[in-house]
Amino acid sequence: xxxxxxxxxxxxxxxxxxxxxxxxxxxxxxxxxxxxxxxxxxxxxxxxxxxxxxxxxxxxxxxxxxxxxxxxxxxxxxxxxxxxxxxxxxxxxxxxxxxxxxxxxxxxxxxxxxxxxxxxxxxxxxxxxxxxxxxxxxxxxxxxxxxxxxxxxxxxxxxxxxxxxxxxxxxxxxxxxxxxxxxxxxxxxxxxxxxxxxxxxxxxxxxxxxxxxxxxxxxxxxxxxxxxxxxxxxxxxxxxxxxxxxxxxxxxxxxxxxxxxxxxxxxxxxxxxxxxxxxxxxxxxxxxxxxxxxxxxxxxxxxxxxxxxxxxxxxxxxxxxxxxxxxxxxxxxxxxxxxxxxxxxxxxxxxxxxxxxxxxxxxxxxxxxxxxxxxxxxxxxxxxxxxxxxxxxxxxxxxxxxxxxxxxxxxxxxxxxxxxxxxxxxxxxxxxxxxxxxxxxxxxxxxxxxxxxxxxxxxxxxxxxxxxxxxxxxxxxxxxxxxxxxxxxxxxxxxxxxxxxxxxxxxxxxxxxxxxxxxxxxxxxxxxxxxxxxxxxxxxxxxxxxxxxxxxxxxxxxxxxxxxxxxxxxxxxxxxxxxxxxxxxxxxxxxxxxxxxxxxxxxxxxxxxxxxxxxxxxxxxxxxxxxxxxxxxxxxxxxxxxxxxxxxxxxxxxxxxxxxxxxxxxxxxxxxxxxxxxxxxxxxxxxxxxxxxxxxxxxxxxxxxxxxxxxxxxxxxxxxxxxxxxxx
Numbered sequence: 264x265x266x267x268x269x270x271x272x273x274x275x276x277x278x279x280x281x282x283x284x285x286x287x288x289x290x291x292x293x294x295x296x297x298x299x300x301x302x303x304x305x306x307x308x309x310x311x312x313x314x315x316x317x318x319x320x321x322x323x324x325x326x327x328x329x330x331x332x333x334x335x336x337x338x339x340x341x342x343x344x345x346x347x348x349x350x351x352x353x354x355x356x357x358x359x360x361x362x363x364x365x366x367x368x369x370x371x372x373x374x375x376x377x378x379x380x381x382x383x384x385x386x387x388x389x390x391x392x393x394x395x396x397x398x399x400x401x402x403x404x405x406x407x408x409x410x411x412x413x414x415x416x417x418x419x420x421x422x423x424x425x426x427x428x429x430x431x432x433x434x435x436x437x438x439x440x441x442x443x444x445x446x447x448x449x450x451x452x453x454x455x456x457x458x459x460x461x462x463x464x465x466x467x468x469x470x471x472x473x474x475x476x477x478x479x480x481x482x483x484x485x486x487x488x489x490x491x492x493x494x495x496x497x498x499x500x501x502x503x504x505x506x507x508x509x510x511x512x513x514x515x516x517x518x519x520x521x522x523x524x525x526x527x528x529x530x531x532x533x534x535x536x537x538x539x540x541x542x543x544x545x546x547x548x549x550x551x552x553x554x555x556x557x558x559x560x561x562x563x564x565x566x567x568x569x570x571x572x573x574x575x576x577x578x579x580x581x582x583x584x585x586x587x588x589x590x591x592x593x594x595x596x597x598x599x600x601x602x603x604x605x606x607x608x609x610x611x612x613x614x615x616x617x618x619x620x621x622x623x624x625x626x627x628x629x630x631x632x633x634x635x636x637x638x639x640x641x642x643x644x645x646x647x648x649x650x651x652x653x654x655x656x657x658x659x660x661x662x663x664x665x666x667x668x669x670x671x672x673x674x675x676x677x678x679x680x681x682x683x684x685x686x687x688x689x690x691x692x693x694x695x696x697x698x699x700x701x702x703x704x705x706x707x708x709x710x711x712x713x714x715x716x717x718x719x720x721x722x723x724x725x726x727x728x729x730x731x732x733x734x735x736x737x738x739x740x741x742x743x744x745x746x747x748x749x750x751x752x753x754x755x756x757x758x759x760x761x762x763x764x765x766x767x768x769x770x771x772x773x774x775x776x777x778x779x780x781x782x783x784x785x786x787x788x789x790x791x792x793x794x795x796x797x798x799x800x801x802x803x804x805x806x807x808x809x810x811x812x813x814x815x816x817x818x819x820x821x822x823x824x825x826x827x828x829x830x831x832x833x834x835x836x837x838x839x840x841x842x843x844x845x846x847x848x849x850x851x852x853x854x855x856x857x858x859x860x861x862x863x864x865x866x867x868x869x870x871x872x873x874x875x876x877x878x879x880x881x882x883x884x885x886x887x888x889x890x891x892x893x894x895x896x897x898x899x900x901x902x903x904x905x906x907x908x909x910x911x912x913x914x915x916x917x918x919x920x921x922x923x924x925x926x927x928x929x930x931x932x933x934x935x936x937x938x939x940x941x942x943x944x945x946x947x948x949x950x951x952x953x954x955x956x957x958x959x960x961x962x963x964x965x966x967x968x969x970x971x972x973x974x975x976x977x978x979x980x981x982x983x984x985x986x987x988x989x990x991x
Contacts, residue, residue, distance in 0.1 A: 304339045311346060324350050325912065328966075332952055337373040341383055344370060348390055357394045359909075364390050378418070385415045385423040392430050396437065405434045425454040429463060441471050458495045462488055466500065469507055478511045485511070498535040502528050506544055513551060522551045542568055542580050549587060562591050581611045843874045844881040845908075848888065852906060855892060861901060867908040873915070876969055883943055884917070884967070890940045891919045891963055899923025899961060913970040919963040925955045 307330060315323035327343045334340050348363035368387045374380040388411035395404035411427035414420075432447035444467070451464040465488030472481035485508045492501040509524030525544045532541035545568040552561035565584050572580035585608035592601035798820060845867050856863035867873055876884075888906065895901055901923030909916045933941075944951045949967035 301336050301339075304334060304336055308339050308342050311343065315346060315350070320350060320353070321912065328914075332950065337370050338379055338383075341367045341370040341374065345383070345387060345390070348387075352390060352394055352397075355397065357398050361391065361394050364394070381414055381418040382420060382423065385411050385420055385427065388414070389423070389427055389430060392427070392434070396430075396434060401434050401438050405431060405438075408434060421454070422457060425451055425457060425460050429460050432464070432467065436467060436471065441475070445471060458491060462491050462495070462497060462500050465491065466504060466507070469504070473507065473511055473514075476514075478515055482508060482511055498531055499537055499540075502531040502535070502537050502540045502544075505531065506540060506547070509544070509547060513547065513554075516554075518551050518554055522548055525551070538571070538575050539577060539580070542572055542575075542577060545571075546580070546583060546587070553587070553591070558591050558594060562588065565591070578611055578615050582608050582615065585611065844876065844885075845870050845874050848885060851885075852888075852892075855896075856904075859896070861896070862903045864903070864905045866906070869910060872910050873908055876915070880947065880967075880969060883947055884915070887917070887940060887943050887965065888919070890936055890943075894936055895921045895923065895961075899925075901960070910969070913968060915967045915969050917963070917965040917967070919965075920960065922960040925957050925959050925961055927957060928953065928955060 311323050311327050311330070314326070324347060327346050331340065331343050334343060344363050344367035348360045348367060351357070351360035351363065364387050368384065371380055371383045371387065374383070388407045392404045392407035392411065395401075395407065408427045408431040412424060412431065415424040415427060428447050429451050432444050432451065435441075435444035435447060448464040448468050448471075451460050454460060465484050469481045469484040469488065472478075472484065485504050489501060489504045489508075492498075492504060505524055505528045509521045509528065512518075512521035512524060525548045528544035529541050529548075532538070532544065545564055549561045549564040549568070552558070552564065565587050569581065569584035569588070572584060585604045589601050589604035589608065592598070592604060849865050849867075852863050852865045855861070892904070895904060899921050901921035903922045905918075905920045907916075907918040909918070941951060944965060944967070947967045949965060952964045953961065954964070955961035
């Protein structure tokens with residue numbers, strides 16, 4: 264079976280081999296400094312892959328993300344992005360893996376080295392096929408493997424060709440297309456340079472023939488795989504193959520051979536810590552003893568296996584062992600233990616059913632899509648039959664046309680004979696008419712000369728008139744084009760003015776609310792609070808005796824003053840007190856899209872953790888996104904804006920992308936808004952990368968650490984306290 268680790272090792276080998284793949288043309292054009300810089304960058308990328316393959320995957324991912332900020336060469340950027348895709352594929356975060364694979368394929372298109380580009384495309388296509396197969400979208404998976412086969416075969420990438428062929432065979436097997444699956448797996452066996460592909464092919468071929476009850480062929484392929492697994496020291500494959508052979512023996516009622524084979528599986532699995540395989544083998548041994556009616560031996564084996572399944576937390580195995588123990592108890596008329604085992608089995612099944620509800624929903628969705636495809640196939644078949652009928656009718660029509668042509672030829676032959684007879688009669692008449700024609704020809708010649716003179720004079724007058732009309736038509740055409748251009752320019756100016764006006768209204772509304780709250784806060788604090796303080800001061804001067812009434816009045820004044828002070832502070836607006844952060848941000852983002860012609864797309868993951876961030880962090884993030892959106896509306900002339908928020912390993916990633924006119928970063932002079940944006944991000948200890956090209960749009964990639972964020976929180980809180988102290 265082909266694993267993700269195998270693809271990573273292949274990719275690592277490809278990356279290392281690039282150091283020797285600089286051809287003569289590149290040697291002439293690239294400087295020595297550039298070659299050494301690219302080589303250093305490749306060494307760093309290789310070290311990240313080595314770190315990933317050694318088991319330190321999180322560390323490799325973190326280093327990869329940090330290094331991508333300064334990576335320069337497309338081949339290295341594509342390699343690092345593909346490493347992230349492998350990381351998320353291994354953790355079943357399939358949407359993230361698909362996203363990063365697409366990004367890697369985009370960067371891969373910029374690579375000048377055709378050989379490297381083709382290999383990276385093949386690896387990316389294979390990863391896409393694996394992702395969609397895990398999602399249960401087998402047709403999409405098949406499409407990517409077919410694309411990989413095409414490009415690998417075209418560029419003679421033999422290893423990658425068989426890798427995609429093996430993946431395609433697995434998809435065929437999952438779809439129940441055993442004919443194509445057998446054909447593809449057998450072709451994979453011809454490739455002698457990759458033992459892992461051959462081993463997976465032997466096992467899958469044995470499974471297919473076992474399902475069709477052809478046990479002789481099934482055992483043949485299993486034994487071939489067993490020999491190869493022993494040669495390559497692949498103990499897991501050896502255990503799986505031995506288990507499959509034992510199941511074939513049991514299906515053929517060769518119980519003793521089956522038990523011997525299962526015991527061999529248990530020995531291999533225990534020695535190599537293959538716990539679940541060992542449990543399956545023990546369960547099969549118990550079944551074999553049941554077939555032999557040795558219930559006490561079977562009960563002992565199931566009890567031992569049940570305890571191991573409980574220790575390992577394998578729910579499906581627990582249900583199976585409880586049910587088997589219940590059957591044995593019923594056969595031995597031990598109904599008390601039978602009821603006990605049934606109760607425990609039911610409890611485990613309930614917990615399993617809760618977990619499997621989501622899986623059943625996905626399966627129903629796949630079945631629904633499959634039914635839709637079958638309907639489309641039936642419709643296409645009906646369409647094909649109608650087309651065949653039309654073709655048959657057309658052939659009949661063509662035959663009728665041929666018959667009509669033959670009839671018409673005969674008619675023409677008869678008419679020719681008729682005309683030959685009539686022509687002889689007319690010859691005599693023509694000779695008589697010739698004399699008359701000679702006389703008339705003289706008259707016609709004179710009339711023609713007169714007409715030619717008349718036409719020539721008319722043309723002399725007509726040609727200048729036509730020239731004037733053409734000149735007038737050209738002027739009208741140019742004037743119309745100028746009018747259209749002026750209308751477009753005026754429309755663009757009006758749209759720009761409307762966008763500026765919308766921004767001004769939004770900002771004016773927000774600033775007006777903030778100013779009003781601030782004014783009320785100042786009035787409460789300065790006017791009422793000042794008066795209360797003055798009353799308390801005068802009251803203190805009037806105290807002559809320790810009267811309890813005056814003390815109570817003083818205490819009441821203090822409490823009133825504190826309430827006024829607290830009220831003045833709480834009037835400062837807090838956007839996210841009563842609403843969740845992601846809901847407020849999404850509503851704001853969608854309102855901007857509805858108020859303009861810009862299409863907006865907002866996605867966030869994981870939503871619950873981002874909503875739980877500290878409120879001050881959320882406010883700063885909201886203002887950062889406001890600034891990015893304002894710049895896009897004012898300058899980018901974009902029709903679409905995408906915003907993604909991802910929280911991974913305590914780092915919040917903000918990806919803001921538009922499809923506007925873009926700009927040249929080398930000639931760009933940052934304005935006040937851009938400087939404020941950088942200051943806000945720096946205040947949160949974050950990092951900011953802006954990528955833009957003319958006519959391609961702009962991408963802003965922001966990363967902000969959120970945990971632990973005690974230093975950032977204290978910094979923001981101190982700034983707010985300073986402002987409050989100035990007001991007080």
